[in-house]
Each structure stands twice: as structure tokens, then as C-alpha cells.
Amino acid sequence: MSRRIIILILLFTATLIASFTATIILNPATPSELKGLAKYYVLNTINETASPEAVTAIVWDYRGLDTIYETLVLYLAIVGGLAMFKMSEEALLKTRIGLTLLSKTSTKIVALLIASIAAAIVFHGHLSPGGGFPGGSAVAVASMIIIPVFAAGTLIEKGVSSTKLVAIRGAALTALGLVALLPVVKGLEIVTNQRFYPASILGLPISGSLSLYNLFESLAVASGFTAIALYLSIPEEAHKGGSGA
Amino acid sequence: MITSILLLIIAPLLSIFFVYMAVTEKDLLKAAAYSAGQSIAYSILLQAMSTPDIVMTYIAVSVGLYSALLVFVISKTERFER
Numbered sequence: 001m002s003r004r005i006i007i008l009i010l011l012f013t014a015t016l017i018a019s020f021t022a023t024i025i026l027n028p029a030t031p032s033e034l035k036g037l038a039k040y041y042v043l044n045t046i047n048e049t050a051s052p053e054a055v056t057a058i059v060w061d062y063r064g065l066d067t068i069y070e071t072l073v074l075y076l077a078i079v080g081g082l083a084m085f086k087m088s089e090e091a092l093l094k095t096r097i098g099l100t101l102l103s104k105t106s107t108k109i110v111a112l113l114i115a116s117i118a119a120a121i122v123f124h125g126h127l128s129p130g131g132g133f134p135g136g137s138a139v140a141v142a143s144m145i146i147i148p149v150f151a152a153g154t155l156i157e158k159g160v161s162s163t164k165l166v167a168i169r170g171a172a173l174t175a176l177g178l179v180a181l182l183p184v185v186k187g188l189e190i191v192t193n194q195r196f197y198p199a200s201i202l203g204l205p206i207s208g209s210l211s212l213y214n215l216f217e218s219l220a221v222a223s224g225f226t227a228i229a230l231y232l233s234i235p236e237e238a239h240k241g242g243s244g245a
Numbered sequence: 246m247i248t249s250i251l252l253l254i255i256a257p258l259l260s261i262f263f264v265y266m267a268v269t270e271k272d273l274l275k276a277a278a279y280s281a282g283q284s285i286a287y288s289i290l291l292q293a294m295s296t297p298d299i300v301m302t303y304i305a306v307s308v309g310l311y312s313a314l315l316v317f318v319i320s321k322t323e324r325f326e327r
Contacts, residue, residue, distance in 0.1 A: 232321075235321075
């Protein structure tokens with residue numbers, strides 16, 4: 001134990017000395033004004049994309065095609081991951097006993113809190129920091145604490161199956177693709193935002209397609225990660241018993 | 246200003262502490278918890294650099310999803326490293 005402390009103190013000292021030396025030798029000056037590209041985004045985002053959030057505007061509008069391909073890559077990765085688990089739902093139904101009542105009740109409260117924060121991140125993603133991927137992963141965190149506490153078998157009995165989750169994911173990605181492709185019908189280029197989609201509906205600022213992209217991306221991410229967690233929650237014994245019988 | 250500079254000094258040291266503890270720990274569940282601690286230190290660092298978009302993604306993925314995945318995977322093997 002004392003060896004650990006000595007090594008930690010050595011590491012701390014080395015880090016501090018290295019960073020102070022680097023600061024003194026390199027002397028990096030703090031930039032006092034924005035550079036060209038940053039200035040362009042800060043000044044023009046609100047007019048060109050109807051969104052005050054430059055990051056979401058860059059991710060889904062200026063560089064929209066990049067993000068759509070990235071979503072596609074994640075989709076293929078999760079499909080590949082699911083293809084490796086060759087699992088019947090009988091094995092999942094064996095895990096029906098969850099944890100105690102105390103942890104079940106506290107998990108309900110915590111999961112509700114996480115889900116509401118996730119909803120705020122998703123539905124406000126085009127106006128404030130946040131967006132589809134962070135919100136979707138927050139929903140996935142909520143489901144990942146629900147699955148071990150309530151046991152996968154109980155969830156499957158209530159109608160949450162991985163087939164349905166993958167179907168939700170596919171539907172959300174199809175909708176995302178349609179949102180990107182619809183402007184082509186009117187002769188505009190793909191992933192067009194402001195020239196095709198309205199900036200607000202009934203007085204609600206939706207920033208054109210940005211809020212739609214956020215919604216569908218969060219659905220896709222949340223259902224994909226939940227499906228993976230559902231498969232991972234099966235204990236090894238149930239797996240072996242299932243294949244042996 | 247002074248708080249963000251202090252955070253910029255403290256958070257990396259905290260992350261070094263958590264990384265070292267995670268690497269040397271024999272109990273894998275504790276190591277996963279230390280790894281989550283390292284992620285929290287990084288989130289503080291990113292917030293001190295005022296990048297809230299990155300913080301949101303990073304905290305959900307590295308503290309939530311990654312730790313949960315690690316716990317699921319550890320439950321499939323042994324808890325203690327030999």
C-alpha cells in the first residue's frame with residue numbers, strides 16, 4: 001500500500017513539473033478573438049439554420065451527411081454485435097428474479113429522473129447544448145440500470161423484446177433517412193434544412209430539421225444500446241443450460 | 246476565472262489518481278468504479294474548458310454506458326484478477 005502512495009506522489013510531482021515547464025517554455029497565449037471559420041459559424045448559424053446552437057447546427061446541418069454516415073456505422077456495429085449473440089428468449093425468461101423491493105423502488109425514482117433529464121437534452125438539443133446522441137445514451141443508461149434490477153425475464157413478459165427494440169431502431173433510422181432525403185423531391189440537395197423545413201411550428205422554435213434529427217437519433221441510440229444490454233444481462237449459467245437442453 | 250484554473254489543475258491530477266488505482270486494483274468491480282471516477286474527473290476538466298456539448302455525451306457514455314457494460318462483462322467472468 002505504501003508503494004502505491006509513493007508512486008502516486010511521484011506521478012503527481014512529475015505531472016506538475018512537466019506542465020509548468022511546458023507552460024514556461026512554450027508560453028501559449030490565450031486567443032483574444034475568434035478566428036475566421038469560428039467567426040463565420042457564430043455570426044451566421046442563427047440566420048442559416050434558425051438555431052442558436054452552433055454545435056448542433058454544424059453536426060446536423062453544415063456537416064449533416066457526415067453525421068448520417070456516422071449513425072449508419074453505429075447501426076452496423078450494433079447489428080454485428082447482436083448477430084454474435086445467438087440467443088433464444090427462453091434463456092432470457094429464466095432470469096425472472098430481480099433484486100430486493102428497496103432497490104426496485106429506488107431504481108424507479110432514479111430511472112425516472114434520468115429519463116426526464118434525457119428528454120430535456122433531446123427536446124432542447126437544437127436550442128441549448130445537447131442533442132440526439134447524448135439524450136439517447138442517457139435513456140440507455142436508465143434502461144441499463146432497470147434491466148439488472150428488474151431482471152430481463154420480467155421485462156420480456158411485459159412485452160419488451162429485443163426484436164421490438166431492433167425494429168424501433170430500424171424505424172427511427174428510416175425516418176432519419178427520410179428527413180434527409182425529402183428535400184430531394186423539391187429539387188434541393190440532400191440534407192437541406194432551412195430552404196425546405198419551417199423554422200417554427202405554432203410558435204414553437206424547432207429549427208427546421210434539427211429537432212427531427214435529434215428525436216430520431218435519440219430513439220435509435222436508446223433502443224440499440226438497450227437491446228445490447230438485454231442480451232448481456234443473461235447469466236452464463238442460463239446460457240449453458242439453454243444450449244445443453 | 247480562478248476557479249476554472251484551479252479545476253484545470255486539480256481535475257487532471259484526480260484523473261491520474263483514478264487511472265493508477267484502476268490499473269493496480271485486483272478487484273475488477275472496484276477497478277470499474279475507479280474508471281468511472283476517472284471519467285468524472287475528465288468531465289470536470291471539459292466543463293472547465295467550457296465545452297458543455299462534449300460533457301453531456303462524455304458523461305452519459307463513459308460514466309453510464311461504459312461502466313454498466315463493464316459490470317455486465319465482469320458478471321460473466323471472475324471478479325478477482327489472479
